[in-house]
Amino acid sequence: MFLRFTGLKRSSFTGNHDVTKTKEPTENTALDDAGRRNFLNTAAFAGLAGASLGLAGCQPDGEGGATSTGGSIDYGKYQVHPGQLDEYYAFSSGGHSGEVRIYVLPSGRLLKRIPVFNIDCMTGWGITNESKKILGTHPDGTLKYWTGDTHHVHPSYTDGTYDGRYLFVNDKIHGRIARVRLDTMECDKITELPNIQGFHGIFPDKCDPLDSAVNYTTRVFCGSEFHTPLPNDGRDLDDPTRYSCVFTCVDAETLEPRWQCQVDGNMDLVATSYDGKLVCSNQYNTEGGAVFADMMLRERDACVFLNVARIEAAVKAGKTFTIGDSKVPVVDGTQAANADPATALTCYVPVPKNPHGVNISPDGRYYACSGKLSPTATLIAHDRVLQWFEGRLQDPREAVVAEPEIGLGPLHSAFDNRGFCYTTLFLDSQIVKWNIEAAIKAYQGDSSAQVVVDRLDVHYQPGHGFTSMGETREADGKYFISDNKFAKDRFLPVGPLHPENSQLIDISGDKMKLVHDTPVWSEPHDSIVVRRDIIKTRQIYNMDDFPHAVKSPLDCRVERNGRKVTVYLTSQAPTFGLTEFKVKRGDEVTIILTNHDKVEDLTHGFAIPKHNINFIVNPQETKSVAFIADKPGVYWCYCTHFCHALHLEMRSRMLVEA
Secondary structure, three states: OHHHHHOOOHHHHHOOOOHHHOOOOOHHHOOOOOOHHHHHHHHHHHHHHOOOOOOOOOOOOOOOOOEEOOOOOOHHHHOOOOOOOOOEEEEEEOEOOOEEEEEEEOOOOEEEEEEOOOOEOOOOEOOOHHHHHHHOEOOOOOEOOOOOOEOOEEEEEEOOEEEEEEEEEEEOOOOEEEEEEOOOOEEEEEEEOOOOEEEEEEEEOOOOOOOOOOOEOOEEEEEEEEOEEOOOOOOOOOOHHHEEEEEEEEEOOOOOEEEEEEEOOEEEEEEEOOOOOEEEEEEEOOOOOOOHHHHHOOOEEEEEEEEHHHHHHHHHOOOOEOOOOOOOOEEEOOOHHHOOOOOOOEEEEEEEOOOOOEEEOOOOOEEEEEOOOOOEEEEEEHHHHHHHHOOOOOOHHHHEEEOOEOOOOEEEEEEOOOOEEEEEEOOOOEEEEEEHHHHHHHHOOOOOOOOEEEEEEOOOOEEEEEEEOOOOOOOOOOEEEEEEOOOOOOOOOOOOOOOEEEEEEEOOOOOOEEEEEEEEOOOOOOEEEEEHHHOOOOOOOOHHHOOOOOOOHHHOEEEEEOOEEEEEEEEEOOEEOOOEEEEEOOEEEEEEEEEOOOOOOOOEEEEEOOOOEEEEEOOOOEEEEEEEEOOOEEEEEEOOOOOOOOHHHOEEEEEEEO
């Protein structure tokens, strides 16, 4: 059964990783396994058929568009030579590492790992007082959570394109949203959302049409995947019919919830319109089942659209309720309560069973919702959804303008600037390129319309896929990134946990070209490709931004208030401001450290052996830590971040008296 679901080569399961027997990939990744297409298109599909209802048949290889298998590729065109800079930033989720990663393209080089929901002993995230305050702590100062699961990353917008201010990311495990400042590439806020579990989809608005003076992101929309009793306080444990989900609107500046909307079904991903009128989420389990069999009873699920202006008007008018101890206003967006289009807050557009992923085209006209269990993608017209809310359409299904058959296991779609959509096919291990207008014509009955124009094999099981600037008005149609969940035989073996494979595809021509492989550490779910000119980072901090900064080496000192001791300290290569400081056993010690160096890239570290203290301070930055000095003795505090020729000599002593 596992073979059927993965579609991987049978020989891969022998356990013999003799790299000398691994064949080199042919150009454009035509696989060495001659039976690959037949195997994937029959066994894998058959393995799913028993778990799904009403699936359409699959077409044999060669129908619906040729597969890219050859042609000369000038790989040197995509190389970034020493001393040269890449064209794009790629911000990627880190999955259950809890972090965000920054790659650059086309080289695929990893520049930085941003700790968000995880503890990082290099930067001191989760160790310093400042980071603990952002992460959230119990009254005793211990972290409330020290695990996370980042899935989706999306930057802030101004008038439909990235503005370089913020990056928003979710934590699926604990229902938190985080914000990363793009001038420092560091997390500055985290908020736990009420009334939800399984926070998966997230997307900022692309403008705020409710205020004519504002055309930038003011809200972030958050879907919840797991339905639970509301409130989830121990009641209705054994009655799944009373479980439900809520959709949350968060203020982009305060990161606090503005409102929530109760909906039917489990929400997956989120997309926002370019005019700010609609936000949507593809949904599975519209049955509300609590076990697998009950989740598969209906022939179709839905893509739910929220009318933002109507919801915010209802909130303003007080047509809301609250759930449990939460004070966040909630509106009723369930299907039963929104049957009348004239007053409806939500519109449920039926789509094939178990959709995964919804994305909007750069012109703002269409939403592509992938089938997953159906070999189709559903194209929903933005203006037709609005027409339903206006009462001009009777059936929400009339908003569907195309539903092309594209291959097995469609997951995520991305767009270029020439009217093409690129969808990842998880079971086929392919990227399929299809023409939007041709799909609409075919849906209208034009049998001559060529919908699928190209296919490209990838290695293996692509999940998320995204194009350069493809989530903006400025999609440039240069690159597609395929984040593949399996990389068997693609890289040198590193043990049972294989790297995953991010593949760079040139989409600028008629045929897709696979031009680069990048191994990535588990487990990225989503990435966003941003032109480098949009990102403007600062190189040093401003000391005045830190209220507790130690402004001068002359201010270094030790202050005692009972058993609480505060050590004020500076660092400037290659010395700390105090050569030693004394405390007593059992003291609650706080160290405040300010880096006085003004040279770009001159970062200092600070570590204390046996006390779990390790963090860095960047130029002109201040950080602090608190701990109990519970061990008498001499402890050498030292710089952990190479900073100077005399780096090893950069030390101070903490003397703990018994």
